[in-house]
Amino acid sequence: xxxxxxxxxxxxxxxxxxxxxxLLVLLGVNVTLGATLPFSWAYVVEGVVVACMVLTVxxxxxxxLREPPLMRLFAALGFFWVAIMFTMTLVDYLSR
Amino acid sequence: xADIGIAAEPVDLELAEQFTTKAQQREAAxxxxxxxxxxxxxxxxxxxxxxxxxxxxxxxSVTLVTTHLKFWIGAxxxxxxxxxxxxxxxxxxxxxxxxxxxMLGALLATAxxxxxxxxxxxxxxxxxxxxxxxxxxxxxxxxxxxDQASVLFLDVYYITTGLxxxxxxxxxxxxxxxxxxxxxxxxxxxxxxxxxxxxLYWHFIDLIWIxxxxxxxxxxx
Numbered sequence: 379x380x381x382x383x384x385x386x387x388x389x390x391x392x393x394x395x396x397x398x399x400x401l402l403v404l405l406g407v408n409v410t411l412g413a414t415l416p417f418s419w420a421y422v423v424e425g426v427v428v429a430c431m432v433l434t435v436x437x438x439x440x441x442x443l444r445e446p447p448l449m450r451l452f453a454a455l456g457f458f459w460v461a462i463m464f465t466m467t468l469v470d471y472l473s474r
Numbered sequence: 475x476a477d478i479g480i481a482a483e484p485v486d487l488e489l490a491e492q493f494t495t496k497a498q499q500r501e502a503a504x505x506x507x508x509x510x511x512x513x514x515x516x517x518x519x520x521x522x523x524x525x526x527x528x529x530x531x532x533x534x535s536v537t538l539v540t541t542h543l544k545f546w547i548g549a550x551x552x553x554x555x556x557x558x559x560x561x562x563x564x565x566x567x568x569x570x571x572x573x574x575x576x577m578l579g580a581l582l583a584t585a586x587x588x589x590x591x592x593x594x595x596x597x598x599x600x601x602x603x604x605x606x607x608x609x610x611x612x613x614x615x616x617x618x619x620x621d622q623a624s625v626l627f628l629d630v631y632y633i634t635t636g637l638x639x640x641x642x643x644x645x646x647x648x649x650x651x652x653x654x655x656x657x658x659x660x661x662x663x664x665x666x667x668x669x670x671x672x673x674l675y676w677h678f679i680d681l682i683w684i685x686x687x688x689x690x691x692x693x694x695x
Contacts, residue, residue, distance in 0.1 A: 379480055380480075383480050386571065387567070387568070387571075390567045390570070390571065391563065391564060391567055394560055394563035394564070394567070395560070398556060398557075398559070398560040401556045401559075401684075402553065402556060405549070405552055405553065405556065408687075408688055408692055409549045409692070411692070412545060412549075412688075412691065412692035412693075412695055413545070415695065421693050424688055424692055424693055425688075425693075427688075428684065428685060428688050431684045432681055432684060432685065435559070435677055435680060435681045435684065436681065439559050439562075439563060439677045439680070440674055440677045440678070440681075445504065446501060448501070448505065449501070449504055449505060449508060452505060452508045452509070452512065453508055453512075455512070456508075456511070456512035456515050456516070457515070459512075459516065460515060460516065460519040463516075463519060463520075463523065464519070464523060464526075467523055467527070468523075468526065468527075468530075471527055471530050471531070472530065
């Protein structure tokens with residue numbers, strides 16, 4: 379591979395490499411919290427970290443941001459239905 | 475040594491008769507994959523919800539189980555899948571550039587990482603078996619038999635990780651078939667978007683594990 383090829387590859391791979399590093403850092407946070415359990419409400423932070431990781435994969439790796447509006451709507455609707463299911467079920471269990 | 479550049483192959487799509495334009499064909503394929511992924515998401519979401527409800531209803535039993543699960547193997551497997559997502563992205567990028575040989579290498583690297591995940595998962599299951607953590611085996615004692623609620627969480631653990639494993643085995647099989655197809659010279663000129671469509675599936679398998687790991691292994695262990 380020539381120097382120019384590496385330049386081209388890096389230019390195109392930059393978002394993927396950045397999301398890779400971000401995912402590893404976020405995983406590191408969750409693994410540290412899981413291994414040490416420094417405070418009783420660590421699950422809140424762990425939940426937020428997971429949400430950030432899912433968003434990173436969706437928006438960068440799966441390139442949802444680059445898709446046309448119909449595709450973005452479809453992807454968002456999938457998670458919206460899951461959110462409805464979780465909310466309605468957990469409201470019941472958590473309010474008993 | 476001479477600085478030899480990569481020879482890029484032409485990248486295009488063969489228009490199928492039912493489509494008016496190539497853009498329409500690409501969008502239809504992507505939308506079809508998303509429709510499939512959304513149903514998959516709902517399938518796994520039901521299992522995640524079961525795990526969370528068990529955590530709410532039987533917190534002590536779940537904590538007891540999670541201390542027996544192989545946390546570090548789960549964490550290592552998460553790193554392996556995140557690495558496989560990077561190689562899949564590399565395959566997509568190089569397929570767009572027309573770098574077929576590089577793309578084939580990235581696809582094989584992705585399949586190898588997926589296989590490594592399965593090997594580690596198999597080793598984890600073996601350790602669970604060795605430690606008598608398989609309550610569904612009638613001829614083998616269960617180490618947490620005194621805590622019946624723990625069986626429920628372990629069942630969810632095996633169903634979820636097993637289902638994810640099946641998706642990974644399917645994914646690796648399709649990936650190897652796709653790699654074989656893509657090794658033909660005219661592939662990128664006629665079917666480049668197959669790499670992109672398949673990439674969505676692989677990233678989705680990664681996304682599901684990113685949720686499985688904390689829900690089963692990490693949350694307040």
